Every structure is written in structure tokens, then in C-alpha cells.
Amino acid sequence: MKRIKILVSVLLLAATTVSCGDFLSETPDNRTVIDSPRKVEQLLVAAYPDATFMLFNEMMADDVRDSGKMNLTSENDEKMFTFQDVHDEDLDWPIRYWMEAYKAIAQANTALEAIDKLEKEYANKPSKRSLENLRGEALLARAYSHFMLVNLWAKHYDPATASSDMGIPYMTSVEDELLVKYERNSVEEVYDLIEDDILTGIAKLKGVTYENNNVERYHFNEAAANAFATRFYLFKGDYKNAIKYSQAVQGLPIGKLRDVQGANKKSIEQNETDYAQTYVPTNLLVSTVKSRMTRILHTNRFNLSSASANRSLFGPNTHPLAEKNGNWNYPNDTYSLNDRYYVHKFYEHFKIIDFTNMTGHTYVSFVLFSNDMMYLDRIEAMILDNQIDEASKMLEYFTLTRTNLNAPAQEFMGSIKYSDWQNLYPIQTSDINPKTQLSEEQTTLLRALLDARRREGYQEGYRWFDIRRYNIVVKHQMATGEVYEVKENDNLQQLQIPLMAIDKGITPNPR
Template identity: 45%
Template sequence: MKNIKIILSLLVLTSITSCDEFLSETPDNRTKIDTPEKISELLVTAYPNATYMDIAETMSDNVFDSELSSVTQKNEQNYNWDMQTETDIDTQARFWNESYKAIASANQALAAIKELGDTPDLNPKKAEALLTRAYSHFMLVTFWANRYNPATAKTDLGIPYITEPETALIKQYTRNSVEEVFDLIQKDIEEGLKYVTNDYKELKFHFNKEAAKAFACRFYLVKGDWNRVLELSKDLGSAPAGKLRDYTVFNAFAFAQMPIEYSKEDKTTNLLVAYPYSIWRRAYSNRFYLTGNRQDEILGKDTNIFGKTWLTRTSGIYLGGINVFVNKFYEYFKYTNVTAQIGEPYTGVVLFSNDEMFLNRIEAHVMNNQIDVANSELEYFFSIRTTGYVAATDKLTQASIAAKYPVIDNEYTPFYALTPIQASYIKAIAEARRRDFIHEGIRWFDIKRFNIVVEHDTYTSGKVSRKNILVKDDKRRALQIPLSASNNGIEKNPR
């Protein structure tokens, strides 16, 4: 699909490095979007051309200090929950900027739909624009605001929620409250769900019906609306055979083919995939990563509920096993000058999957005190993730879950109360999610949602030289607003 170039004036929210270029154009000197086809082409740019995975994963408890000498400043700043000073590929500032650029495209599409009469035939395009706008705002508020808590959301600083196209050269924005942001996200999601379609040539690269439900499930899980999560995920059922990732099949592929298969559009579990500008595929060379000497803490058999080996396998073929990785990410390098061997890297990522939606469904059952159903579903999930699973003997009970995941006082502290049995099951689900989405940043969302304490040790010559602890309600859980935005009037997060 050809891209439509739009001149954006969202200077307050995007990088000011190209300020002169922006100022050389008038705000309305943009391609006129006056046909349904042009709206469709525009919506291709309504998905962020950046990934959050480097940011989120490095802040989580899935990474350790390998002491590799090839440390990058941005990697170290993520590890220490600091604001990054860099603004290039895979940085906090880039994800902020690209998210607001995507929002600008969605808003321009919605304005064009309105100008064309907002007719019923345009409803699928309106749905995609609303869902992409909601998604980018949701990711922004997830990273740059305090976790959602209805008791404080009215006063907690959120992010600017933009609903109109740019018409001013420089416009000042203020931060909506977290409550306002979540209300607006919910409004966009519900309106989008009414009209979302599967009528796409490349279905999984757009918000289709199932991807929209998966996004809504993630959103309502954060809000604590368990019934809505169950309603949206009901098509999965309690044993979604053939709908979740088959690691036996995945592991059988040749090493070079595995990352291509992981994010492939034809995989049933993959609901929304993307190829953003990213080098996350190369992250195994980062100093702060999943280290070989600590991998058993994440994927050792003691972390499996049945005490058996996970089907998820790590590889340490690079760097002599100092760092290890699950071979999930394929990098497509687009050459802009073949002779000079320069170009742009793009990495295949899965944004939403049946695997995540199923775990969210199980969590909703637990919170609705449907423990027997949760037992059955969690057992099914572990069965297709465990080597040597035996249905007759590998069974889950309340007693086995409580023994494997005992309640630890003040460990998991969401904004809602947990009974002891709920606390054990929630931990079991969170630990399953942690392993299933290793390297994908999902663990950070649970760390934030459940207010989990994280300790990051920095080593010098094999000894701890710095112990950095992210305590409960640590202000660093909300990323600091990028300088390009705060320098132009966006209020900073307290520190």
C-alpha cells in the first residue's frame, strides 16, 4: 500500500528536532483525504511505527545484569527506571512521538469520514480509526501515568487525549486525568466494537473483530470489569483447542524460520501483528537482558506448576550463552542504499493474541470466584506449555495452586481486594503470563497493575555494586514525560 504523507503540527507532543521543517509548511498543507480509499491508506499509518518492548521488558524483573561491555545508555536507563536521554530507535521518546503521530492519523481519518457524510459504508473505517486512537492512548497512559486506580484516577495525571486533527501551527496541550483518559478510551473502544470488520486483504495487520476484543479484554482487565472480560472472550471457551500457540510445532522449525513463524499472519493465535521500526531482534547483545546464569529463574522446571520442563526453549548461540533468548523476533532490513549497505530495520511483533486473551479470561474467572472453571482453564493452558504433560496425573487443585504460589503478605496489591485463594491463583496466572510473553514487555504491565516490587542489581567484576529497588507506589513506575513534550508545556511527572 502506498503511504500518504501528512504534515503534522503536533509539535508539543512530537520531537522538535525537525522544527524548521514543520514550520516551513502551513498546518493545512496536507494531502486531502476525500475518498474511502484514501482513508484506508491513511489508516495504515494509524499504528505506532515503534515498539514499547525494549522499554517495558528492560524495566521488568525478566532481565539481569550480564556485565557485557557493550552497554548502551538507553538500555541502562531503562534498567534503572530513568528517563532516557536518547530519542532514536526503541526509545521512550520515540514511542511517545510515534504514538501521537498514529493518533493524528486516526483523527484525520475520522474528520474525513465526517466530511464524507459519516455514511454506514464508512463504519468499518471509523471503527478502525477509533480503535487505533484508543490503543495508542491506552499504551501512552499505561507507561506515562500512575496505574489505574478508581480511588485516585480523578486526580492522577494522565496524558493528553487528542480527538481532533491539528489546525494550529503550535497548540498547547494539557494532561487529562487518568479517569478522563480511561473514559475516553472506553468510549472509543465500545463505539469501535460496534462496527469493526474482518474485511481486510491483510487481516492481522488491522484491528479486526478478534483483535478488537483482545484489546478490550486487556483494557477491562485493568479496570477490573471481570464480566466484560468474560463476555468479550467467550468464543475461546475453556479449552480453545487449535486457537493457542502450539510450541511443539514452533520448536520443530529450523532456527532461522522460528522468528518468521512466531509473528506470522496465518497463526490462529496471532490477532494483531505489526512490523514497526525497531532493532529489538538484536537485544540479546544488551548488557541488561535475560542472562544465561539466571534463565532458570524464569524458565527452569521449578517454575512450572507440574515441575516439568517448559516447551518454551531459550537459545544462547550468540555471546557464548552469556545472554539467552526465545527466538521470537524476525527483523526485516529494508535497504535504502544496497551499495552502501544502509537501510531501515523493522521487527515483526505480536500486539494481541489468543494466548493473552485466554489468560485474561482465566483471571476474570478467578476474580468472579469461579475457581473450578479457572482450574480447568489454567490446567489446559499449562498442559500445552509443558513437556511430558500427562493428563491422568498432572492435575491442578486449589491445594496445589496454594502450595506452589503461597500468599505472601503485601506482594500483589491491585486496587481491589484479593482473598487468599484469589491471591494464589492471580500469582499463578501472572507467572504463566510472565513466561509466555518473555521479551514482549507484558510482564511490566503486571508489575505495574499489581504494584509488584522489583530489584535490579548492577554488577562490577561479579559483585553487586548497586542495588536499585522499585518499591510499592514508586514514582518511577510512571515514565517521565519526554523532554520534547515537557519543554513545550506538558506537565512533568513528580519525582
Template identity: 40%
Template structure:
């Protein structure tokens, strides 16, 4: 694949200047994106090469003090106590921020290039190339929407229609940068959500034209199925539950294409971590290869410990059938960090064979049929379609319970008497009955179990206004509570972005 250099402005460019080469070359020396093939190459880079998983998981209520003070480090402590995180290295907030905006720049470059050659293809009547071009345009728009969606949900307060018009969002980038010192502004959360919706809807109208011949890489790109999964999540976060249900209508209620955890149990953690994010797994809809140490993570002082995971994740005490949940019980002895059955495989790209140095990679699942299944259940609950939700929850619970009897049935009474790990208080809670709230709290714990060590719990913490306390158990005494409306729920912008004129999040 050709390396295509583009300008992405100071918001991103100062961080990646050595990679982009933008300031080292005149525009005439940069590769011209003047064919459908080159547009396709460009859009393959429209996905963030960083990940939020580690820092988001640490900030959530999934983590506790393991008491191993020898494993404490600054970044881990800052994330655990919701401080402004200063690191700019791999797996830090800054790294993800800049990698997301770099991906957005690639999406914009691909989209603008497509616009320039589209009329020419139409004039020539080249329908085959025009169809592919429209598909790439759709992918670029959806990828742009996704990166902004992740940014606004990490660096801004959660969406609430009563405050979104004034809450600080993030810059929404729709054009390729042409000047060295552009001035950026933070759009409101509402504006960002509106932009995302426009890109998503327009992109979905186009992406159906795309038929990638290389089926071995198709799940590294958005297609109609993964785009629907994204749309379901977007409208769920926005509180438009009927649209979320509409975009998730293809879900198999019988759960026949969900993960087979019984198979994972047979494989064990070493093989499961290789299998989990493979594109050959039917459940996986969108997979991303990211630069991350996730596959090498063996524990920090503040993490999800095996004991904590056992207490709420595996123990039959929280299972309606009195059986253990089948998420595995594996963890590291020294750090006490829980890994379950393992989700991240180690991949190392050697760039210097002599010194054996290079980059650490791993695959992460961005969208799956499992995630979509749970998102649809939540939409059904919030739309007061409890009978349909209960049917799906029954399938889910039975599939995720070890040695469950064929006659076992999850009943509404089981949900109503269940003691959730946290109380939920979403912006639409006044529109829910007490029974709906009980269903929602039950669903939140189903998702918490399934997405352990994936960083997804942090988004539920924000959306549901969950309150909890992080405290030291040993050493210097410290205890802090993340309350509803806490300003620290919005991660502080990278210092470089603030220094270049972006308004900081209030503290």
C-alpha cells in the same frame, strides 16, 4: 500508497517535522482525503511504528546484571535503574511516545475525513461505500484508543479508581491539529480511561462493517476479534472483570488455537523467530511492523539471562508435573541473554543501496489468542469463578509442559502450595480471598513465562504493585528497590514534550 501529510502539532511535529512535511507545505498542497479509499489508506498508518518492548522489559523484574560490563551502555543502565531515559533513538521511550502520537494523528485525520463525506454517501444512497466507511471509522477509533492506552500505561501511574481522578495521565487527542503552537494539557488517568472506553465501545459498534478484501494484511489492522481482545485487556486493567469476561466469551477453552510450542521446539530458534509473529499463525490477532532493532538484539549488560530464565522459566521445579516448561533454552554465550525459542525476525529496508544503509524492522504481536486466554483466566479468578479458571489453567499448563503425561492434572492444591516469583497487590486485593490471591500469583507467573522478552511483564509489575530490587553484581556497587507507589513507575515524559509545556511526572 499515497503519502498523506498531516499536521500533528508541536507535541509530535517537531520530532517528525522532516517526515510529515507539514511546515513545508501550505494546506492546499496537502493531499485531500476525500474518498473512502483514501480514508482506508490513512487509517493503515494509525498504528505506532515504534515499540516499547526493549525498555519496558529492562525495567521489569525479568532483568538482572549479566556481569558483562563490556556490554553496558547509558540507555540500558538508565532503564534498569528506572532513571529518566534521555535517548530519542529507535527503541527509546521518546521514540515510542512520538510514534504513538503520530499514529493517533493519523487516526484522527481518517476519522474527521470520514465524518465529512459520510452525509454525502448517505444522501446518494451508496450503501456499499457507506458500510466500508463506517468500518474505517471504527478502526480509527479503536486504533486511537489503543495508542492512548499504551501511552497512559507507560507514562502514568497504573489505574486505581481511588486515585485515578487526580493522577496525571497523558494528553488525549481527538482532533486534527490546525494551529502551529497548540497548548496541550495532561488529562487525569480517569479521564483518559473514560475517553478510551468511549472510543473503544463506539469503534466496536462500527468495525464489524469492515471486510478487507486483502486477507494477507488483515491482521495488521484491528477487526472485531482483535478489538475484543483489546476490550478484554482494557476492562481487566480497569478492574471491570465481568465486562472482561463478556468480551472474551469467544475463547476456546480447549486451547486448540493457542501456539504450538512443540512445533517451535522442532523448528529451533532460527525458524521460530520467523514464524512467531507471522499473520499465518492462528493465534496472532494483531501484528505490527515496527522500526526496531529487536531482531538484531544480542544482549546488553542488563537483560534476562539464560540462568535466570532457567531458574523460573524452564526448570521443572516450578512445574506441577515436575517436567520442564517448553519455552526453549536458547541464549547467547557472550552476553548470556536468553532468547528462548526466538520471537523477532530481522528485516532491513535498504534506503541507500550504495552505502547499504536503511531501517531495521521487525514484526511484533500486539494481541494474540494466547494473551487473550491468559487475560480471561485472570478475569475469572478476580470474579471468583475459580472452577472455570482452574479448567483453563489446566489446559494451559499441559500445553506448555514438555512430554506431559496424558493423565496429568493441575489441582487447586498445586496452586495453593506454589511459591510465586513475586507477591501481587492490585488495587482490588481486599476484595479477593486468600485462595483467589494464590490463583492470581500463579497466573501472573504463567504470563511471565509466556511473554518473556515482550515487555509485557512491566505492565504486570505496575498493575500488581510488585516490589523488587535491581542491583549490580560486579563493578561499581549499586542497588535500588522499586517500592509500591514508586513515582518511577511512571516513565518521565520526553524532554521535548516538557519543554513545550507539558507538566513533568513528579520525581
């Protein structure tokens, strides 16, 4: 597809090294003409961020320790570990994600503008994907990037304060001026706009078809859209709607979750290759982006050692059936260079650009939405909606699918009792600080659920969102003894707005 020349907003310019003159060298009318649904479809390929949040989220969360191996230190690693602002625009760091998310939003808005112009002409013309289907994808893609931005650079949604909490600018149109003055919408306004885009997008994706999984699961499809809606409503605190949109994985979704038992029998290489493949039933939306994440995870001073992993997440004493020899079954090993406990999820593809010097770009595929995470989101919503019995059954089933068993998980249903969760999560040791009052039973099951997501999303950055949502205190101790802490309701839970965006008038986050 030809490159589309558009004027980029100050939000993108806040984190790019391209000069203003380069952007202004083309007039707004000198663009590739988007004159068919097929060209809109091609345009939407770039409506997803070409970056990942996973590494910098991992570095801030409580699954990271200082190994003390000074030869493996980088400035960015150390800054993220000690909760300092990182201003580097390189791959895998916050500014790059900010920039790429707003680029993706601009692409989605360009697609929506083109759809508006094509509607009349193509109203009665057949096409493989209708303009309304494409509008649905564009709206969901726009909503997704804004959702990620607001949950990284603003406070978590709290109905008591959302109308006054600073969110992020919500972009709904293609700009034809460069120096537009932008204001930060409130968190409530951002969530309202996201919700509008999600609901309209889902309605317009009804009946959408793709050639095959390899095409479908790189785009918002109905299943991925419902998983997104589930997560959105969970974060908003609308548990009824979170449960509604997660019905595809209600009960015991046999065959829909990741086959952890089978994965544990595969080689390291096969697990890394398979994890984010579109043919894996659980994977609903996959993204392949420029990233050095595999290299950084393998050579990072700050990590989770095998000893720490066994104590906190993956050892037998962290399993509710520990007294009955229950143990986790995640495929893993220890990377010897930095004693890192490693679960095999990421496969790097190196694309050679210069064959003379053998230089190029590194790409990694990531799972943005899956049945597994939607299942956990549903369980959490049911716990908070006080549907305890059903939530308990689902949590037990999920746990058993990740347990070293000699038969399918459903054959062991009934083996985990509530008392097993109580023993593992005594109420007096609770480290969560929810906004609403919970019963003892809800608190116990919620802690079990959060650990299940922490374990399932290990190395994928999801723990940071739960830390923010439940005000979990994080303490990082350097090998030299200094302690850095993110406290309850700490402003450090929000990433800092990029400096160049601040220079252009975007209000910074307090520090």
C-alpha cells in the same frame, strides 16, 4: 500513498528533530485530498505506532540481570536498568514511542475527519469496506495508542484516585494550529474516552471483511478489537466486561492457542520467522515497525542468564508438575555472547535504502494482540471475579499446552491439582500487592497466572504492566554492587514526559 501534510501538535514536536519551519512550509489546505473510502483505508495503515515499547519495558522489569560484561554496555541500557530517564529519541526507547504513538493518533484523527466529510457522498455507494467500518478501525487505533501512553506515562488506573491522577493529553481532532496549549487529562478521563472509542469502534466493525489474513491482521478486526476490550476492562478492574469480551477463547480453545509443542520441533530460524506471522491462528493484530530489538537483545549486558531463567521461570522447579517430571516446552537456547536465555520470537528484516553503501532500516514484526494473551487476561478476570473453578481449569489447560507432553493437552486435564499450585506459590511468599482484598485461593491462582503471563510474554515487555498493576517491588543490582529499586507505589513506575513536551507546558511526572 502520497505523504499527507498536516500540522503536527506540540506532543509530536516534543520528540522530533524536524524543525517547526518544515511543518509550517505547507498550509493546512495544501494536503493530499482524501476523497474515497480507499484513500481513508490507505491512511489508516499509518494509524498504528511505528515503534515498540517492548525493549524498554523489558529493561525495567524483573527478568533482567547485570551480566557484568562492560564491553556490552550502552548508556541507554544502563539508564533504563537503573530507572533513570532516557532522553534519546532513537529507535526502541521511550521518547520514540511517545512520538510515534501521537503520530498514529494524528493519522487516526485525520482519517476520522475525512470520513465525516465523505459520509453524505458515499452513503449509498458500494465499497469494499464501508466508511463506518473504517471509522471503527480509526477509533480503535486512536484508543490503542492512548491506552499504551496512559499505561506507560501515568499511574495505573485506581478507581479511588483516577479522577485526580495525571493521565496524558487525549487527542480527538486534527490541529490546524501549531502552538496549542495542551493539558493532561486525568487517568479517569483518559479511560472514559478510550472506552467510548472502543465501544463505538467495536460496534462499527461488525461484519467487516478483508481480502485475507495478511491484510486483516495488520488492522483492527473484530477479534483484535475484542482482545483489546478484554485487556482494557481488565486494567480498569471491570472483570465482568473483561470476561464478556473474551468469550472467543472460553473453556478449552483447542486450536486457537499457539502450538508450542509444534514450535519446539522447528528450527531456530523457522520459529523466529513464524512467531509474528499473520497465518498463525493465535495472532490477532500484528505490527511491523522500525526496531533494532533483535540486535540489542543479542548484545545486551543486561539480560536473563540461563541459570536465572531456570531458577525463576523456565526450569523444572517452576512447573506445578515438577514432582511428576513436568517441564516447560518453550523453544529456546542460550546466546553465548552474553549468556542470555533467549526464546525465539523476533525476526529482523533489513530494508536496504542505499545500495552503494548497503545501509538501510531494520524492521521487526511484533504481536500486539493474540488469543494466548486474551486467554490469560480472561483467566485473571475470572480469578478476580471469584469464578475459581472455571479459572482453575483454564489455567491448567494453558499450562499443559506449554508442557512437554506426548499427547494433546486436553488428554491430561485433571493432572494439576490446586495443591500443586499451593506448593509452588505458598501464601507467605507472596510478592503481589493488589488494591483489593483477595482470598488465599485467589492469591495463589493469581500468582500462578501472573507467572504464566510473565513466561508467555518473556522479552515482549508485558511483565512491566503487571509490576505496575500489582505493585511488585523490582530490585536491580549492578555487578559493582549498587542496588536500584522501584518500590510499591513508586513514582518511577511512570516514565518521564519528554523534555521538549515539558518545555511546551506539559506537566512532568513527579520524581
